[in-house]
Each structure stands twice: as C-alpha cells, then as structure tokens.
Amino acid sequence: MSTDERTETTLPVRNDTDLMAVRQQVRAMAQRLGFGLVQQTKLVTAASELARNTLVHGGGGSVSLEPTSDGDGREGLTLRFVDEGPGIPDVELALRDGYSTAGGLGMGLSGSKRLVNDFSVDTAPGRGTTVSITLWSPLAPFGRR
Amino acid sequence: MPVLDLGGILLVSIQGELADNAAVDLATDVTTAVSTTGARGVIIDISGLDMVDSFLARVLAEVAASARLLAAQAVLVGMRPSVAITLVELGLTLPGLETSRTVAEAASRFGVEIREDPERRAARGTDRTPT
Ligand SMILES: Nc1ncnc2c1ncn2[C@@H]1O[C@H](COP(=O)(O)OP(=O)(O)O)[C@@H](O)[C@H]1O
Ligand SMILES: [Mg+2]
Numbered sequence: 001m002s003t004d005e006r007t008e009t010t011l012p013v014r015n016d017t018d019l020m021a022v023r024q025q026v027r028a029m030a031q032r033l034g035f036g037l038v039q040q041t042k043l044v045t046a047a048s049e050l051a052r053n054t055l056v057h058g059g060g061g062s063v064s065l066e067p068t069s070d071g072d073g074r075e076g077l078t079l080r081f082v083d084e085g086p087g088i089p090d091v092e093l094a095l096r097d098g099y100s101t102a103g104g105l106g107m108g109l110s111g112s113k114r115l116v117n118d119f120s121v122d123t124a125p126g127r128g129t130t131v132s133i134t135l136w137s138p139l140a141p142f143g144r145r
Numbered sequence: 146m147p148v149l150d151l152g153g154i155l156l157v158s159i160q161g162e163l164a165d166n167a168a169v170d171l172a173t174d175v176t177t178a179v180s181t182t183g184a185r186g187v188i189i190d191i192s193g194l195d196m197v198d199s200f201l202a203r204v205l206a207e208v209a210a211s212a213r214l215l216a217a218q219a220v221l222v223g224m225r226p227s228v229a230i231t232l233v234e235l236g237l238t239l240p241g242l243e244t245s246r247t248v249a250e251a252a253s254r255f256g257v258e259i260r261e262d263p264e265r266r267a268a269r270g271t272d273r274t275p276t
Contacts, residue, residue, distance in 0.1 A: 027195070041195065049235075105237070114235065
C-alpha cells in the first residue's frame with residue numbers, strides 16, 4: 001500500500017456540488033481499500049446522507065476521509081463529518097427513524113448508523129456536530145469484528 | 146436528462162452522478178412531459194445509478210406521486226442489487242413505486258412492445274433471462 005492511500009483527505013461541504021465530490025472520493029477510496037461493491041455502496045450512501053446533514057442542518061462544514069487498520073490486517077475507512085452549526089439537542093430523538101426537524105424523510109442519521117460498523121455523534125447545542133463512521137473490510141479470515 | 150416519448154409512455158434514463166438540483170429539475174421535467182404528452186406510463190430506468198440516498202428516493206417517490214395525480218403510472222426499472230440492499234438497510238423500501246425487471250417488461254404493462262437491445266440486457270448482470 002502506498003503512503004498516498006493512507007493519507008487523510010479533507011473535503012469541503014459547502015454546496016450540493018461538494019456532495020457529489022464527497023461521494024466520488026469516498027467511492028474511490030473504498031475501491032482502493034478493496035471494499036466489495038455492496039460495502040462501497042453502503043459507505044457512499046451513508047456519506048451522502050451525513051454530508052447532506054452537514055450542509056443542510058449544520059450550515060456547511062467539512063468531511064475527512066481516513067483509512068485505518070486494526071493490526072489484524074483488516075482495513076477500514078473512517079469518515080468524519082464536521083460542522084459548527086446549531087448542534088443536535090437530543091441525539092436519541094434525532095436517531096429515531098422518520099424524525100426530522102426540516103421536513104425531510106428523517107432516515108439519514110438512523111439509516112446511516114445501520115449501514116456502517118462504527119457510528120458516533122459528538123454534538124452540543126451551539127457548538128456544532130461531528131459524526132464519525134467507520135466501515136471495516138471483512139478481509140481478515142478469522143478477524144475480530 | 147432526456148425524457149423519451151415511446152408513444153403513449155415516457156422513458157427516463159437517469160445517468161451517472163446526479164446533483165440535487167438536477168434531481169429536482171428531473172422531477173419537474175417528467176411531470177411536465179406527462180402532462181403535455183398525455184402519457185399513461187413513465188418508465189424510470191436507474192440502471193445507471195450506483196447510489197440512491199434518501200434525497201433521491203424522495204424525488205423518485207414524488208415523481209411517481211405526481212404522475213399518478215395526472216393519471217399516469219411510474220414504473221422503476223434497473224435498480225442494481227447493491228443499491229437495493231443499501232436502500233432496504235437505510236430503511237427505504239419505496240412502497241409507492243411499481244417496479245419491473247426490464248424496460249421492455251415495463252413497457253408491455255402499457256401495451257407497448259419494445260425489443261430489448263442486447264447491451265441493455267447484458268447490463269443487468271446476474272439477472273436471469275425472463276421466461
Ligand atoms: N449536522 C447536524 N446539525 C444539526 N442537526 C442535525 C445534524 N444532522 C442531523 N440533525 C438533526 O437530526 C434530524 C434527523 O436527521 P436525518 O435523519 O438525516 O433526517 P433529515 O435530514 O431528513 O431531517 C434532522 O432533522 C436534524 O434536526
Ligand atoms: Mg438527513
């Protein structure tokens with residue numbers, strides 16, 4: 001693996017053209033890391049949902065893409081969606097299927113959580129929101145999950 | 146995004162990366178075309194899409210809903226298996242959308258016979274040949 005592939009990349013999320021770039025970059029990096037087609041699609045879809053939240057609810061921000069590995073030869077990709085918007089006052093409520101404060105479908109946050117292996121939200125009212133997700137490749141033969 | 150008139154039904158093939166505003170434009174274009182052509186059906190071919198998120202799913206559902214109000218039926222065709230798996234896990238099963246295996250099968254619902262070109266058939270990958 002070249003050093004290039006291990007480098008963290010940060011992309012802006014300021015408009016819907018940026019959302020397209022995020023999807024393309026996530027797809028490309030997931031392909032390079034050897035993720036299968038279904039895994040790529042899950043990660044790209046989660047990224048599209050969360051980047052749109054950064055844009056629409058968070059007022060814009062950025063996403064960083066960071067390849068990781070767990071020492072057992074398992075490759076992962078961590079995505080971090082960061083904004084300095086209003087924050088989420090009640091994360092548990094926001095994670096409920098169908099809950100939206102913006103007339104959306106309310107499936108982005110809860111659905112993304114189902115699509116990935118690791119999911120965490122760091123938010124405080126008035127201090128912005130960071131959502132981090134990781135999808136692991138199923139490569140290691142007897143790998144831990 | 147071209148909207149083809151196949152004689153009483155419309156065919157829309159969504160290709161590649163779609164920006165949000167392009168998706169919204171598409172919904173407007175399709176609805177307008179249904180009205181001006183008096184089409185009974187709208188076939189939406191999404192075999193060119195490698196991802197459908199909740200925004201796009203909503204646009205598709207809205208196209209189907211406005212087509213229905215204009216007495217036309219929308220039929221979704223060509224969803225890739227990886228997209229179907231992901232959509233279901235996301236929690237979106239698009240219950241209001243009719244689906245068909247191929248454009249030809251969708252067209253035949255409206256009494257329109259079209260021959261499937263071999264390339265399109267190949268593009269369906271692992272799908273079995275309809276009997
Ligand atoms: N980055 C964010 N900043 C502030 N609020 C957010 C953010 N992401 C999600 N939310 C809140 O969580 C709710 C649920 O998000 P989601 O499931 O994606 O639904 P939708 O985007 O359709 O409203 C949003 O309506 C919003 O209130
Ligand atoms: Mg959302």
